[in-house]
Amino acid sequence: MSETHYSQRLSKSRFVAGCQCHGLLWSKVHEPDAPELQFDRATQDRLDQGTQVGQLARTRFPGGVLIDLPYYELEARVAATASALASGAPAIFEAGFMADGVFVAVDVLERADGGFNLIEVKASNSQKDEHLPDAAIQTYVLRRSGIDVARAEIMHLNGEYRHPVGELFQRTDVTPQVEGLLPGVPDEIARQLEVINGPRPDTPIGPCCFEPDKCPFVDRCWPSVPDHIRTLYSVGLKTAWKYMQEGIDTIWDIPPDRRLSAAARRQLRALEGGAMIVEPGLAEALAPFSGRLGFLDFETVGRAIPVWLGMAPWGAAPAQFSYHEESPDGSISHVGWLAEGPVDPRPALAQALVEACAAADRIVTYTSFERRCIENLQQSVPNLADPLDAMKEKLIDLPTVIRDYVYHPDFGGSFSIKNVLTPLVPELSYDELAIADGKVASVEIARLLLAEDTIPADERHQLRRDLLEYCEQDTRAMVMLVRRLRELAA
Ligand code: SF4
Known part of the structure; x- marks a missing residue:
């Protein structure tokens, strides 16, 4: 499989990005070298720790078989997975499947009575809603590949664990939530494949810019006007978006009777006067x-x-x-x-x-x-x-x-x-x-x-x-x- 073919396919991480915003998906596929997508040392460390968590999780499945091939050799990964399934392996790690233009690698595919458990490993201390599209796209592709996915799980870290006592991992059944998402998956796949095979979509800014995670392209997509409302004290992207829905784009658009914290009011006065404000009472x-x-x-x-x-x-x-x-x-x-x-x-x-x-x-x-x-x-x-x-x-x-x-x-x-x-x-x-x-x-x-x-x-x-x-x-x-x-x- 060439890089070109790879770039025209969806993967689970691309699908998750596309569920947040089609513009974000397009950029991840077509401009992977964009400065916004480069990892700083702290982010890279977090990803490395996620990899370590994934590797440790495998030790909980004795006899499991790892599909250990280069990421771009999609057909070879699918074929190796089929062999591992045929051999009766009790669990397969990085099990590769392809259907409808989507390739997924399942962290752990566990053989269970009457089917398979699909297990997505996350390095978070709890199961979160943002994990669900990830599990849903995998369940969809596996079922399209003829695998009987009986149960979808998120295997995450146990927030109650205290080293070295207890079990570090917890498995949370998300089958009902995944079943609820599945009917919408085929249309979303079709839309996302259209996006990655076309020009960059003109996606409007909105809650997708900060939910479930802050998008790395905020500085590119959001208006860069002086004194934008998001520069007001204690206003994050979510609150800024609410202000913008009311037509308040800059801090100068705030109606005079709007309730603001004392610090935000002081900020407005300092900006109006162009000088530092020091309140009486500082000495006390x-x-x-x-x-x-x-x-x-x-x-x-x-x-x-x-x-x-x-x-x-x-x-x-x-x-x-x-x-x-x-x-x-x-x-x-x-x-x-x-x-x-x-x-x-x-x-x-x-x-x-x-x-x-x-x-x-x-x-x-x-x-x-x-x-x-x-x-x-x-x-x-x-x-x-x-x-x-x-x-x-x-x-x-x-x-x-x-x-x-x-x-x-x-x-x-x-x-x-x-x-x-x-x-x-x-x-x-x-x-x-x-x-x-x-x-x-x-x-x-x-x-x-x-x-x-x-x-x-x-x-x-x-x-x-x-x-x-x-x-x-x-x-x-x-x-x-x-x-x-x-x-x-x-
Ligand atoms: S900043 Fe918002 S609109 Fe721009 S790519 Fe990210 S999510 Fe999409």
Whole structure:
């Protein structure tokens, strides 16, 4: 089978994309090199973990046969599947079938009394509605190929699992939902085949742009007008779409009597005046930010297949922290801590953390994630539960102060640390850092700790430096932001 033929067919992933939007399907088929479709490191890691979950799932089916052929050799995969079926294999992995211009590879086809169980493996912690078209197209193609699919299942991770006790996987029967979708499948296949064999369809924007997942082409398809309504504070694509249905395309179209949050109102005033707004009361709001003031930030490792005691699938375990401390005389000290090797880092991290923060009167954080990390540590390191509890009592939230008292026109409707830092502290930036994103940091820490052997020694040292620098930048940014806020309050 040539690449050309492959490009003219549907697959289960293409069908699922087409169910979201025909424009998205067309782009996936005809412009796979589009920048929007390239995976960043965090997305690639997620996909790799999905592959690992799929491979582990196969171990639950003893005697199963893997159809292990190149993805584009469709006829050979179908033929190998037929042989495996004829041989009486109890389960076939990546079982290939083709019908009506659609090729599907079933994650697990399990022989069962009176037919077969079709099993789609997902790396999520639960079964979701978005899995159903995937199972439906496979059921359709298999039945058209003469396979008696008695049951369709999603085999997903068990969100209740705590490593290493219990069963990591759960199987959810979705047969009734799939049967409900099947009558619509032939027409949808016909429409999608027409789409991929024609010019790019002119698909209107709408809920398909954010349901079930945010489409990567939003920036291309949505209007790029200044001050679009989606740049209003706390307005995501879904709410923006609702506004647009009312004819409100930009923030200047908002009727004056519309109820808005105080922060959104402040944003409008700042944009109207073209200048930063600082509300009276900022000095009082900053009163708790005094004494010996700590600034804390964690980075975590989250794996689909948990590796450390008590971890849930995708559970986040703290593996790095940065802590700055400002003394009343204005002097600053810093502690950076990053795990080493594959052992559970939480006991050593918790010990280092408790020691680092012992003298602080208050500890500043930028997200509620830090509180959750401390709670995670309390559970996993119970002998330090009390000092960690005391630490939790000291936490104070910096973004709330900014959100309630300050708006700079360049915040862009967001109070994330990266959005507020440049407008308020232009001399500090993440631009020069090798790692400048928390999700990438998490992936790299996982690589450093759990796949150290795959990284050359010199690269390993550099990676550690990059990670330490990134985390330190987060707490340094908070120190500088508090100083800037004090200046503004004065
Ligand atoms: S942004 Fe919306 S309209 Fe554009 S391809 Fe994606 S889903 Fe379709």
